[in-house]
Amino acid sequence: MNEKRGSWYLLTGLIIGLIIGLILSATALPVQYINTDPSTLSDDAKAAYRIMVAQAYLAEGDGGRARARLALLQEVNPAEVVIAQAQSMLAESGNDASARALALLAAAVSEPSLSITPLPMLTPMAAEVIPATPAASGTSSAEITQGPTGTPGATNTPRPTATPQPTLGSPYVMSGEPETICDPLPAVSLLQIIVLDASGQAVPGVRVEISQASGGIETFYTGLYPEVSPGYADYLFLPDAVYTIRIGESGQPVTGLSAPLCGNDAENKPAYGSLRVIFTQP
């Protein structure tokens, strides 16, 4: 008895293979892209790129270039994204220096007129550089012409890691007395900090250290709310807690800060206002 089943099995095999091929191309064997631009990076790679842009900004102080680099990521609101990343890093107790760099970058994006003092270079730079023509072998090297003194070129002697100090100068001190904000009564009780330099300009990226008498120290930076001011930072007051804050690396601690009592609310419970403290460089 001859069985006549035709060639449908070939079509079945083809369809099965096609489906497997499509699934593999979408999952296990996706297309490997090359020559992409920064806007196509994954979220993690974008975060790493932003940190790199921020750290380069601290090193060279070129806000225009930092903004141009950040624009390559093609984000709708780059400042907000940078701020969110900085806040997330601080919340996760991530790299403090990177969070500060991001805060400064956010301020630079929000305030194009902002200028910072670049970090000092630990690498001695030669007086003049004559770029070499790329060799035929594909290797390259830039020839460094020594300075007029003829001193030996840069030797990479290990040095201590520099602490980013975008704003150099005298320690910050409290200007006047803290201002109590009761009218209108804020929805949440905040310690509002504004940091200004000697010329009265708001300073982003300044470290604020806050501690409670009961223990525990937290750190945050100015510049994470550029829509308020590049030199602004705030902290949520806990009722009845007493805080000590220190601005910058060498600022004097300001003690005895607590949420101001602004009478009673509609339910006859204590209502707390906010406290605004301004720090300046003498």
Added chain:
Amino acid sequence: MQNKRQIGFMIAILIGLAAGLVIGWLLIKTPIRNASLSSLRGDYQADYVLMVAEKFAVDQDILTATALLRDIASSDPAASIKNALILGQQLGYSPRELQLITLLETAVGASSSNLISATPSVEVAP
């Protein structure tokens, strides 16, 4: 006869698989996303190297610099610096920028040599 059908079925699956992969890779256009830093175009990679060089110039942290370079060239960070130098010259990087990259290249090279010389050699007992 049964064998012939089985072989034909397998060949049909393989042809379908190849066609599926070609369609998936070439014909179905999906927006590029989740790319890695190593997939960036050469000029963007050169700018990334410049950023690493600028950071290195202020903190002299060669381990971090090497780790950052590995993000764009996992196997050979030094090669990414060489490429950045060549491209930087073509793209008109300033002498200062080229110098920063050169200093990074020197430091990475010195760091690699130190690592090689510090690696204990294995002696085989007779």
